[in-house]
Amino acid sequence: MAKINSNYGHLAANYLFPEISGRVAAYQAQHPNVRILRLGIGDTTEPLTAAVLDGIRTRVDQLSRRDTYRGYGDSEGELALRRAIVDSYAERGASIEPDEVFVSDGAKPDSGNIQSIFSPDAIVAVQDPAYPVYVDTNVIAGRAGRFDPATGGHDRIVYMPCTEENLFFPAIPKQKVDLVYLCSPNNPTGMAASREQLEGFVHYARQERAVIIYDAAYAAFIRDPALPRSIYEIEGARECAIEIQSLSKSAGFTGVRLGWSVVPKSLVVEDGGPGALTRLWSRRQNTFFNGASNLAQAGALAALGPEGRAESRKVVDYYLDNAALVRRTLTEMGMVCFGGLNAPYVWARVPRTMKSWDFFDLLLEQAHVVGTPGSGFGPSGEGYFRLSAFGHREDIQLAVDSIRTNLKLG
């Protein structure tokens, strides 16, 4: 008699995005002539670039002829692509090898699946607020314990608050933890970690033999040369950190799907010798996965070439200009803003009299702009609000004009 995995019952009812959709739909129904401006979701809007299109089209042509058609590739990804990834790290002084790179269909699957190679009783620490996938996948795996509506968190997860006081980068946990999820620039706060901040966590992880899961999906938005883009720019990170990357936001691959994980052979765990985690992840991927689409891989190889990277940089600049526009507008209106300089998200403090959801309603009703309430990303997100800079410039302009003209902060 089949039974379900009861861990699903411990998931926090994740009503964030459905709740947003519901409120927006209700408002639109009452105000059918209003044009709603959406700065809610971090979804790319600008087309694939010329080099990427070229790479994909060439691959489609190859798949059309019997002499150049190819079927299954390595589940780890095409070697040329893994080498291009290694080269892109080398330029930043980060040394990794092709057999430590595992190409995938995106950072979300990787950041969800990576926990599965670790012990079911591992203690997990996450930034608060953070991308909900880190917690939810550990809930499903049985590591999170019970959800407590009073705290807004799970009782076996170690939440590391990211607040104005610490400029949204957490202190090192006081208790012992086994897995530490870090994201930089962080979604939703849009704040990038400094070299010193990462050094602190690398030091801690090496000392405790913890493993850092470092989500660098937004690294391409880092423009400050002093800020690391990869954790492997930090000495010792190869002994304690797995890094997850993506072309979703930098090359417009949100729908095309391509990312990768780096699992260094020098990683240290308590009960496995050198290379243990690399072998385990290889085994995991070979058992559950058959490789990213070869069309996406062809596009990715092109995106990592010289033309592709120059083109991607321009698209990222475009979104960063959007972010600057949003941040400038809100700041000029007297709102306190964080992020948005080395990231596509602006993290705004909502007026002290309001909760995140109050501000959501106000912004929708007065300015017809949709954003994301910070409380949806974790307990410490309460009192803040995320605005996404992904969008056509003219739409972002309409949104900020409407905010400036119509939003009354009281």
Next chain:
Amino acid sequence: MAKINSNYGHLAANYLFPEISGRVAAYQAQHPNVRILRLGIGDTTEPLTAAVLDGIRTRVDQLSRRDTYRGYGDSEGELALRRAIVDSYAERGASIEPDEVFVSDGAKPDSGNIQSIFSPDAIVAVQDPAYPVYVDTNVIAGRAGRFDPATGGHDRIVYMPCTEENLFFPAIPKQKVDLVYLCSPNNPTGMAASREQLEGFVHYARQERAVIIYDAAYAAFIRDPALPRSIYEIEGARECAIEIQSLSKSAGFTGVRLGWSVVPKSLVVEDGGPGALTRLWSRRQNTFFNGASNLAQAGALAALGPEGRAESRKVVDYYLDNAALVRRTLTEMGMVCFGGLNAPYVWARVPRTMKSWDFFDLLLEQAHVVGTPGSGFGPSGEGYFRLSAFGHREDIQLAVDSIRTNLKLG
């Protein structure tokens, strides 16, 4: 201090394909001028068809323009594609709905991940021999117990032998089981289940409230109109069966990557009301997955259109003609063969004096042909050998000519 998931230690050392590669490489090194003919792996060799190429190219063009570019899609897949899938089932008298269809990047990920929505202590039954992913993913999830080298199996898995006596379709298990993996036509035996055989399992599953995981990845190869292509052609299957499908073999998508699972809302489990498993799988996919590549989805929609299906049928016919050629040759040489009529695999009995691996060596040395030893697919595969019909016709012809001329069965 991070520890690894110790369940990985219970995996049978899966040396099948590495062992094959090793033996082939060693032989090639000793005989550098020999051309080795490969009938080992089930990988497609014929190009994508015109309709599919057209579908993909149109999508690439859309992604090149800012007015038609699209980013994230629904993790369940594009609605038009899910509707086309529903229509393809309706033609076979199988009634499913679009919100029961979950598009993915292939049958391998789905058949690996589906176990995760069930209780960790579920009792799992598999056909023996079978596609190794069913057992391996349950080993990693902790359901399989210990591997016993003496039996070649895991002590908590219920193996359902597929033998000459039962024409390679198993008897219903005598003990109670919770999950039953069935694959038809089965890989590696190439034998398709009859309506009566499936009715027996559906009856059993409904009675025991077990869930059947039905892998139909090779269904397009079924040409006998009396044989079901979908388990939903069987009455009552909507209450007890999940079906997994793929375009890999039928439309040449082994590298492009596209499959789907059907999780009916009428499925019954002990501890969940109507729709519980559908909701759980939706939640699983939304948490761990961000949708199949939109390029692959565009190709899939074209593959399921009238032109696409007519073209795919011709490609499948081509591989079936290959299979007939292999089967005929071996039969004329006095070997006993199964499968290969409604499937791309021929399952040959090796001479009684030999083990599967002995025959592998003999075939390689005498005929320079690579196949797959049956013992690699489970204990009951011993004494058999799988030959794949995927290949260019001229290569298959060379292989069978060489077998006919050079193989001495003693």
